[in-house]
Amino acid sequence: MSHPYTPRDLNLEDYVPNFLSQSTILAVYGIASLLVVFLIWVLSGRSSKISKIDRWLMCWWAFTGLTHLILEGYFAFSPEFYKDKSGCYLAEVWKEYSKGDSRYAARDAGVVAVEGLTAVLEGPASLLAVIAIAKGKSYSYILQLAISLGQLYGTAVYFITSYLEGDKFAASPYYYYAYYVAANASWVVIPSLICIRCWKKICSAVQLQGQKKTKVR
Amino acid sequence: MSHPYTPRDLNLEDYVPNFLSQSTILAVYGIASLLVVFLIWVLSGRSSKISKIDRWLMCWWAFTGLTHLILEGYFAFSPEFYKDKSGCYLAEVWKEYSKGDSRYAARDAGVVAVEGLTAVLEGPASLLAVIAIAKGKSYSYILQLAISLGQLYGTAVYFITSYLEGDKFAASPYYYYAYYVAANASWVVIPSLICIRCWKKICSAVQLQGQKKTKVR
Numbered sequence: 001m002s003h004p005y006t007p008r009d010l011n012l013e014d015y016v017p018n019f020l021s022q023s024t025i026l027a028v029y030g031i032a033s034l035l036v037v038f039l040i041w042v043l044s045g046r047s048s049k050i051s052k053i054d055r056w057l058m059c060w061w062a063f064t065g066l067t068h069l070i071l072e073g074y075f076a077f078s079p080e081f082y083k084d085k086s087g088c089y090l091a092e093v094w095k096e097y098s099k100g101d102s103r104y105a106a107r108d109a110g111v112v113a114v115e116g117l118t119a120v121l122e123g124p125a126s127l128l129a130v131i132a133i134a135k136g137k138s139y140s141y142i143l144q145l146a147i148s149l150g151q152l153y154g155t156a157v158y159f160i161t162s163y164l165e166g167d168k169f170a171a172s173p174y175y176y177y178a179y180y181v182a183a184n185a186s187w188v189v190i191p192s193l194i195c196i197r198c199w200k201k202i203c204s205a206v207q208l209q210g211q212k213k214t215k216v217r
Numbered sequence: 218m219s220h221p222y223t224p225r226d227l228n229l230e231d232y233v234p235n236f237l238s239q240s241t242i243l244a245v246y247g248i249a250s251l252l253v254v255f256l257i258w259v260l261s262g263r264s265s266k267i268s269k270i271d272r273w274l275m276c277w278w279a280f281t282g283l284t285h286l287i288l289e290g291y292f293a294f295s296p297e298f299y300k301d302k303s304g305c306y307l308a309e310v311w312k313e314y315s316k317g318d319s320r321y322a323a324r325d326a327g328v329v330a331v332e333g334l335t336a337v338l339e340g341p342a343s344l345l346a347v348i349a350i351a352k353g354k355s356y357s358y359i360l361q362l363a364i365s366l367g368q369l370y371g372t373a374v375y376f377i378t379s380y381l382e383g384d385k386f387a388a389s390p391y392y393y394y395a396y397y398v399a400a401n402a403s404w405v406v407i408p409s410l411i412c413i414r415c416w417k418k419i420c421s422a423v424q425l426q427g428q429k430k431t432k433v434r
Contacts, residue, residue, distance in 0.1 A: 110327040113377035138424040142416055149363055153370045160330035199359055202419050207355040209422040
């Protein structure tokens with residue numbers, strides 16, 4: 001059976017086409033994500049100590065953590081998702097996304113390495129960040145910065161390897177811009193903003209500590 | 218001309234063998250590194266404000282920064298180093314190192330992406346860390362942690378991609394353990410130790426700031 005991916009000569013024996021439509025796949029992900037955000041927003045609102053920006057950050061960390069753990073975790077450990085006949089939603093997601101980047105179906109080592117690290121390290125760490133913010137832990141900023149740097153590094157490796165290999169993995173310009181560019185853009189913009197914020201917070205804390213030490217002297 | 222790398226069927230047209238011996242290549246790198254460490258140790262010793270551990274860290278950042286910028290920077294932007302006929306030392310380094318990991322000569326996209334990021338971002342940032350420690354800047358810890366996380370992430374991608382592709386890129390077990398394992402081990406152990414140290418320092422500073430805020434209330 002032929003596959004819908006580019007390059008056309010990619011060999012994917014026993015490929016099984018999508019059972020679900022693009023709109024169904026996106027709707028399930030969108031609605032599930034909105035539910036998570038809504039839940040975290042409501043729960044975090046019950047504490048008057050948590051600022052609005054921290055509540056938004058909790059929503060982001062819950063959303064991105066569950067995406068890393070469930071979606072990317074499934075991909076990292078399912079080399080044969082494109083053969084799935086059961087209609088499993090997670091396999092459907094990656095069959096669909098591979099139209100924007102066939103390296104997923106082709107099991108490119110760079111993509112699997114980045115997705116594996118993201119799922120195994122950044123997934124649980126993101127959920128820990130939700131708790132760290134809620135409880136006002138002292139490691140909250142540094143944890144958020146560490147995960148965001150990991151996300152940025154992973155996204156950089158992801159884009160650079162594709163560029164070096166000729167940027168030829170999308171089935172059409174539509175899939176290139178909708179999946180490869182737009183879907184990944186959030187993981188460039190939001191981690192960058194979080195990095196800048198945490199960097200400033202940490203610097204001011206360290207500066208204060210330095211001033212205190214000088215005073216003690 | 219045949220090449221000394223594994224896998225044997227790797228196609229490297231116009232390959233030119235090493236001009237320098239292994240001991241010469243290693244001696245130049247070793248002596249140059251020791252000179253850098255010696256210079257930074259002496260210069261940093263002229264200030265009584267810099268602690269011994271910070272002086273060692275300055276030596277590390279100068280050594281690793283120059284390694285990233287010069288050695289890895291050359292590799293990242295020299296796709297044809299294995300054809301070099303001039304006896305250029307930097308080309309000799311990578312011709313030699315490719316015996317431990319032929320993906321360098323083969324221009325593997327994952328390796329080039331990681332080395333490119335390391336050279337362009339972590340190289341200059343490491344040299345900035347030398348200055349940041351010397352001047353006691355408030356961003357010193359967070360900068361060191363950010364670079365160390367980048368080094369760890371890069372090394373993880375480096376090892377995982379090789380594992381996923383069958384771990385079959387060393388010319389012999391000797392080169393595997395001497396180059397691929399031992400030479401990279403420093404960039405696992407030292408960044409890990411620096412991460413732990415900076416994490417603790419930052420947490421205690423943030424905690425102190427939190428306590429101060431609570432008192433003000």
